[in-house]
Amino acid sequence: MPQRRTDADPRAEPASLGIVAHPTGPRSQRVHEAVLLATQELLTEGGLPAATVDAIAARSGVSKATIYKHWPSRTAVAAKAFGRMMAEELPLPDTGSAVDDLTEQVVRVSAFYAGERGQVFAQLVAACVDDSAGAAYFRAYFLAGRRTAITGLWQRAVASGAADPAVPVDDAIDILFGPLIFRRLTGHYPLTEEHARTLALSALRGLLVRPAASPVARGTSGA
Amino acid sequence: MPQRRTDADPRAEPASLGIVAHPTGPRSQRVHEAVLLATQELLTEGGLPAATVDAIAARSGVSKATIYKHWPSRTAVAAKAFGRMMAEELPLPDTGSAVDDLTEQVVRVSAFYAGERGQVFAQLVAACVDDSAGAAYFRAYFLAGRRTAITGLWQRAVASGAADPAVPVDDAIDILFGPLIFRRLTGHYPLTEEHARTLALSALRGLLVRPAASPVARGTSGA
Amino acid sequence: MPQRRTDADPRAEPASLGIVAHPTGPRSQRVHEAVLLATQELLTEGGLPAATVDAIAARSGVSKATIYKHWPSRTAVAAKAFGRMMAEELPLPDTGSAVDDLTEQVVRVSAFYAGERGQVFAQLVAACVDDSAGAAYFRAYFLAGRRTAITGLWQRAVASGAADPAVPVDDAIDILFGPLIFRRLTGHYPLTEEHARTLALSALRGLLVRPAASPVARGTSGA
Amino acid sequence: MPQRRTDADPRAEPASLGIVAHPTGPRSQRVHEAVLLATQELLTEGGLPAATVDAIAARSGVSKATIYKHWPSRTAVAAKAFGRMMAEELPLPDTGSAVDDLTEQVVRVSAFYAGERGQVFAQLVAACVDDSAGAAYFRAYFLAGRRTAITGLWQRAVASGAADPAVPVDDAIDILFGPLIFRRLTGHYPLTEEHARTLALSALRGLLVRPAASPVARGTSGA
DNA sequence: GTATAATCGAGACGGTACGTCAAGTCTTATG
DNA sequence: CATAAGACTTGACGTACCGTCTCGATTATAC
Structure with missing residues (x-):
């Protein structure tokens, strides 16, 4: 479970993301993308309370178990999604x-x-x-x-x-x-x-x- | 419902607490005291997560329904209890x-x-x-x-x-x-x-x- | 508490109702009447589930404690009220x-x-x-x-x-x-x-x- | 969600029970069995009032949420359990x-x-x-x-x-x-x-x- | 090509707390 | 002393979300 380990340490991941760490290749990326996108939408629509793991799973088409393989907790998913959303804002x-x-x-x-x-x-x-x-x-x-x-x-x-x-x-x-x-x-x-x-x-x-x-x-x- | 109403506005209560406002008399005070005491203990032992309404009710001997008549939410109870605990600390x-x-x-x-x-x-x-x-x-x-x-x-x-x-x-x-x-x-x-x-x-x-x-x-x- | 005892045995009451059994006289009758009327209304509006003792007390202006002095249970009140309502129907x-x-x-x-x-x-x-x-x-x-x-x-x-x-x-x-x-x-x-x-x-x-x-x-x- | 849906229509279930419908396999059956057994015991011991959903959950080891996924209400659980109990009685x-x-x-x-x-x-x-x-x-x-x-x-x-x-x-x-x-x-x-x-x-x-x-x-x- | 192994979707599940509701009891103050 | 007012306990309700787990289908590389 390389993805899990890698991503579990958020400090380590940015460097490795999409370079070496994903043996299965494209699959993990698809999951990653879908989850973060869905989470961003949910955060926008209803804030953190709306970004339930169930809701994220439902909207992203990624199963809960898979989500928990990629991130340690709901907060972690939301934090990363939020980080993305805000990347361009606030110049x-x-x-x-x-x-x-x-x-x-x-x-x-x-x-x-x-x-x-x-x-x-x-x-x-x-x-x-x-x-x-x-x-x-x-x-x-x-x-x-x-x-x-x-x-x-x-x-x-x-x-x-x-x-x-x-x-x-x-x-x-x-x-x-x-x-x-x-x-x-x-x-x-x-x-x-x-x-x-x-x-x-x-x-x-x-x-x-x-x-x-x-x-x-x-x-x-x-x- | 003087106690309830009074306490619903936290700003108003301090002045009236225990002076005139309680027609039913000692009962409300007993409840108040017991709940806050129990909450203080629970906060000390396990922090906010331990200060469940159920736990507070169990330890204080005050029923959940009554607690919810006196305070609008769990956080409110905990906040007041914490305020008390800290009153003397930090001179x-x-x-x-x-x-x-x-x-x-x-x-x-x-x-x-x-x-x-x-x-x-x-x-x-x-x-x-x-x-x-x-x-x-x-x-x-x-x-x-x-x-x-x-x-x-x-x-x-x-x-x-x-x-x-x-x-x-x-x-x-x-x-x-x-x-x-x-x-x-x-x-x-x-x-x-x-x-x-x-x-x-x-x-x-x-x-x-x-x-x-x-x-x-x-x-x-x-x- | 003559009213309570008398009324607790419903078989005995019909005969004595309003004749000898009520030392306090008019007061009990007023209570009786108000409670049954309120209950009838509530039964009509929302059935038995609506005929809460609290609701009956609120609508009739008779306190819960008093209601429980006159009747042994909520069902009893409702039963009597229903009996009245139906007295004339179904000729x-x-x-x-x-x-x-x-x-x-x-x-x-x-x-x-x-x-x-x-x-x-x-x-x-x-x-x-x-x-x-x-x-x-x-x-x-x-x-x-x-x-x-x-x-x-x-x-x-x-x-x-x-x-x-x-x-x-x-x-x-x-x-x-x-x-x-x-x-x-x-x-x-x-x-x-x-x-x-x-x-x-x-x-x-x-x-x-x-x-x-x-x-x-x-x-x-x-x- | 085969089990849930199937069981929601009590008329449809008996035929399919345990034959094809359960992709998750043994798990649902285990739950089903445990709940009904616990309910039967509770009904025997204290009648319907004793067959609280909490009590059923506690005794069966099945969580309340799961019970409510399998049956629409407490009465439904009890009804089915009772039906089973009585199946052999009254020849x-x-x-x-x-x-x-x-x-x-x-x-x-x-x-x-x-x-x-x-x-x-x-x-x-x-x-x-x-x-x-x-x-x-x-x-x-x-x-x-x-x-x-x-x-x-x-x-x-x-x-x-x-x-x-x-x-x-x-x-x-x-x-x-x-x-x-x-x-x-x-x-x-x-x-x-x-x-x-x-x-x-x-x-x-x-x-x-x-x-x-x-x-x-x-x-x-x-x- | 096919085996092997991981990845994944689906969702059941246990656990825990939530906030609500009504019944019936009890206390206090009023008339 | 009967009442009004209503505080209080009790006990159950049904719901929500978390994070774990199991199952079977899918797929990618290693043979």
Whole structure:
């Protein structure tokens, strides 16, 4: 059962997918494709709750047993399908100013969370809590891509001299987007553009009193 | 049906609890108490998954039907029980320096998330995603208390001149703790003290390049 | 609790109803009336399943506890209410020929069973199986009246010389109507007028070969 | 889903049971058997009320969901189980005289109704009233067998010249046994051998005055 | 070509929890 | 003291989804 093993470790799979790992060749691929497509449709139509393994099996024509040979859990399937769906969405902003790009991205992600897709995102995050195998998929097929993209943004900002190179990129990312996720999950605070913009400003400038003028002003004048 | 109605709106209940609202008198209170106690035990022993309505009913001696008359969902019961459990835990630090207090609190919360209770916390947050009624309880009986406490810390920091009064407290809180929750839920980053401390520093200082020395030093001297 | 005791034995109550047994006087009567009325409405609207004790209490304005002081069970209430409803319905036929009257009555009862009220009747009979207290009420407040009426018919038939005085009236009644009830309950045979008429004929003539002409002809001529 | 569908129509199943219809093979049969066995035991121990779906599931080791895939309702399971239990009981009498056989059968059935099994029978009949799917099972797996047997008796009686060939067999059966069922269900008349014998006599001879001697005597002499 | 072995579709199954419902009992407060 | 109001226990209901398992058909390569 090469497929199972390979895919069970989501970190290993991307490299091997479709290259060597599938002795039976085309069959597994067909299954893979059909399942992810069906799952994407179901996620779109009714969110995670609709993406029942039974429903996926029915719509994809792939049997439940086969699905469980390819993925460790329902969450894993959904995570991968979701990762695919989102691959093209949310293109990175490029305003010329790296700092503005970061702010803009926070605003966009906030809007994304507030929308229908955001609901699915939240459901997936929730599902990860009690499904570590699924969580691995979510990280590998969704989060990783997002973080890579944001890392690019961040590095541009560092290169431009605006962002602080001393700040680890993981901290930067989580400080900018963690609050949004928190808000999305518990609903304790609205996800409007207004709030997102304010939040980004606070995160970028920091929470402490600064000696000089506003960072944007300073950033502009100082650059 | 005073108890039922009252409790259906989690925001309204705290004030009226046990004061006037219960015409049937002690009965409702007994039920309330028994259910929450049983739930606390179950949460401690096996987390949210163990706090089945059936299990709660069995252990508390309160019937399922009655439980569903008092709370809108399993999550709601668990949220309230958890709020109680946590009421005394996590006392606020008081080092003398407001900024150090904020940092310390981030470290403590990180440790909390990393522990067993943190698992329950994560499960509750996850459960809120598809249970808005439960989410209301979680906000009212757990989050609200936490946020109030942190707000105190923040205000001290503002008063001391270290924290930026222009930053909305909700932003401050979410910037400091949102990243931790994000990390806890998806597991994409470890929750060690080391990382927590670094994170707090980044959040406090901001992500952008600063003209002068360390924020703490500057904060102190600048005040 | 005189009302309870009195009413618990349905055979004793009819005589005493409203004469001596109710020390509280008007109050009990009001309760009695309201409950039976509400129950009648509910039975009409949705059959026995609709006549929930909660529903009866709600509609009548009489509390559940009070209802249970007056009647031993839900079935008992429904049985009595049903008995009342049916008191005036199904007047006895009077064609001049006692035998024809019996036949006609079988046909009418068959039609009754086939209708909506027949459904309620069947539900009550069913409810009696595991509720002997309710069964007593059903016998006292519904069956007794019916049997008395049919007994009259039978006695006319005997007097006219058509019916066999050697046949116990209870046998006669059950032979004529028992089959209809059986058919109504299990649905193994349709309840059409056609079938009812044939049945009545078979029951009246007997199942064995007869030496002479039709029983009716003989009955008439022989009288 | 052969088993499920097949069994959903109780009339169709008996022929196909265990012959061709089960692609999954032994599994369905095992379930079937285990459920019916457990149900039989429960019915014996505590009647229909004891044959809870939960109890059946627990005792048979078959899950509730599976039970509900095989049968439309609890009543249906019980009906089939009861049909099996009764298959061998109540052997037909054979006294030489067909008419005596009919009488004897009425007496036996009366005794059966009066006993423990009769209680279960009554409960099943009652359950049929509000469960038409269950009623179909009851007819198919219990009543049908009984009626077939009695039909044999009846045909012997007709062949012997004693029974009236003009009487439809369904009428004959219901006239002979309907009264017993009626009495059993409402309890308005005792089910003693004495009464059963009298009843049979009345049913056989008919309710009307006869010109000649007793039907038995006449039947014998007339044949 | 044919054997061999895996892959797969179909779906039965056990398990576990869900949220609901009604019966009947009991308590408190009212008149 | 009879009531109204309704909280409460009990016990069963029927459903949903998960993940495992079995069976038999299909198919791809190795012989």
